[in-house]
Amino acid sequence: MLDSLKFLFKRDLLKLKEEILSYTDESTMWKVDNNITNSTGNLCLHLVGNLNTFIGVGYGNTGYIRNRDAEFTLKNVDRAAMLKQIDDVIIVIEDTLNNIEASDLEKDCTIRLFNNEKKSNTYFLIHIASHLAYHLGQINYHRRFFD
Numbered sequence: 001m002l003d004s005l006k007f008l009f010k011r012d013l014l015k016l017k018e019e020i021l022s023y024t025d026e027s028t029m030w031k032v033d034n035n036i037t038n039s040t041g042n043l044c045l046h047l048v049g050n051l052n053t054f055i056g057v058g059y060g061n062t063g064y065i066r067n068r069d070a071e072f073t074l075k076n077v078d079r080a081a082m083l084k085q086i087d088d089v090i091i092v093i094e095d096t097l098n099n100i101e102a103s104d105l106e107k108d109c110t111i112r113l114f115n116n117e118k119k120s121n122t123y124f125l126i127h128i129a130s131h132l133a134y135h136l137g138q139i140n141y142h143r144r145f146f147d
Contacts, residue, residue: 019136019139041074051093051132056093111124
């Protein structure tokens with residue numbers, strides 16, 4: 001399971017980098033309209049913040065301090081800076097998941113989701129991977145729609 005999770009996180013984060021690099025005009029990453037309220041840039045910042053928080057802090061004790069509001073309010077962050085943040089979170093995830101024992105996956109996760117139910121670490125990590133994939137799909141559509 002850990003190898004599969006490591007593979008999926010890395011695959012999707014590399015795809016996120018590819019999407020960011022595929023915009024022909026960097027400013028297009030920040031476009032929104034009436035029905036599309038989250039830009040690619042903000043979704044990218046949100047994903048990095050989410051992964052640093054729930055994997056880096058939650059499992060790796062990295063000390064990352066999240067500013068969730070800024071993930072959605074910052075605008076026109078340099079593409080190179082965003083790509084660096086993605087590269088950095090790839091390392092955080094690899095290092096963190098490399099230090100989790102397979103036997104820990106079925107233990108109760110100490111992090112609670114919105115409904116505060118107890119779930120296993122496996123469930124929680126799959127939830128986080130699904131969140132990444134969900135927003136990655138939105139980013140792909142955003143790029144094809146605006147760029």
